Amino acid sequence: MVLANLGLAIEWLAFFLLIALGIYTMRVIKNEKKNYLENAKVINFKKFKLLVPSWWGEIPTENSNEIAFKRLDTRYDWEARFIWIEEKNENDIIELFKEKIQERHILFDEDSSVIHNPSDFREKDLISSGEFEMVRLEGTATADRAERLYYDAFLIRELETGHYLYAESRSSVLNGLVEGPYFEEVMIRLTKNTLKNIETA
Numbered sequence: 001m002v003l004a005n006l007g008l009a010i011e012w013l014a015f016f017l018l019i020a021l022g023i024y025t026m027r028v029i030k031n032e033k034k035n036y037l038e039n040a041k042v043i044n045f046k047k048f049k050l051l052v053p054s055w056w057g058e059i060p061t062e063n064s065n066e067i068a069f070k071r072l073d074t075r076y077d078w079e080a081r082f083i084w085i086e087e088k089n090e091n092d093i094i095e096l097f098k099e100k101i102q103e104r105h106i107l108f109d110e111d112s113s114v115i116h117n118p119s120d121f122r123e124k125d126l127i128s129s130g131e132f133e134m135v136r137l138e139g140t141a142t143a144d145r146a147e148r149l150y151y152d153a154f155l156i157r158e159l160e161t162g163h164y165l166y167a168e169s170r171s172s173v174l175n176g177l178v179e180g181p182y183f184e185e186v187m188i189r190l191t192k193n194t195l196k197n198i199e200t201a
Contacts, residue, residue, distance in 0.1 A: 036182060043067070046084040047158060048165060049191045053182050056080070071179065078171035078179045080186075088162030093118060097135050097155045100166055105144045106151055113139030126156070126190055133157050136187070138180075140173055150176025154187050 039054040045067055057072035065084045070076075089096050094117070101108075116136035121127045127134055138152040150173050157164035169176070169183040 036185065044193045044195055045082060046165070047163075047193055048156075049193045050082070050186055051189050052186055056182075076171070076175045076178060078169070078175045080169045080179075080183055081167070083166045083168075084163070085166060086161075086163045089157075089164070090162065093133055093135050093155065093157055096157070096164070097137065097153075100155065101137065101153060104168075106141050106153075107143075107145070108137065108139050108141045108151070113137060113141070124188065126192060129192070131159060131192070133159060140176075143170075148173055150180060152176070152180055152183055156190070 036053050037051070040051040041054055041056075043050040043052055043058075046065070052069065055071055055073055056069040059068050059070050059079075061068050061081075065086070066081060068079060068081045070079050091099070094115075114137070116138075118127075118133045118135055120136075121134040124134070126132055134154060134156045136152070136154045139150070141149055141151045143149055143151070150169075150171050152169040154167045155164055156167070167183075167187060169180060171179060
């Protein structure tokens with residue numbers, strides 16, 4: 001009887017701890033939304049200036065043409081990468097975008113994916129300057145025919161040189177709803193890096 005009561009007490013304790021954790025997480029997310037722009041970090045990367053959330057931590061990458069971020073304060077299964085590619089590709093930007101996604105072995109779910117064409121970004125400051133063009137694809141997908149994930153990707157091409165930025169956010173399906181909106185904000189608020197030394201990441 002004592003063991004049964006002890007087991008029941010442990011189950012109830014675990015239940016209340018789970019609820020408390022959920023409430024805490026909701027409060028953290030709510031506060032993050034309020035504080036994102038106020039506390040955003042400015043990252044100058046190649047041709048661009050990024051306003052990234054203060055809770056994103058930069059992680060090591062293999063070369064200077066790539067930067068990556070994770071949440072270092074949680075165990076969220078999420079990562080964002082920004083890759084600058086200095087090769088001139090004269091293909092239509094959507095076809096180029098499809099090639100890059102296929103190279104990563106990403107297969108989107110047709111019924112839950114949204115593609116944003118270059119015309120959708122026409123009024124954004126970066127695009128209205130006439131120097132860049134942008135395309136985006138987001139939704140649930142399968143990576144390497146096995147891993148289920150939420151994938152959000154942008155490709156921004158500099159018209160003069162043909163060089164382009166490939167930016168991606170990868171996460172589990174559920175965690176995509178947590179960091180996904182901030183990744184979107186970072187990309188929508190992307191501006192041109194006006195520093196003289198634009199090679200500084």
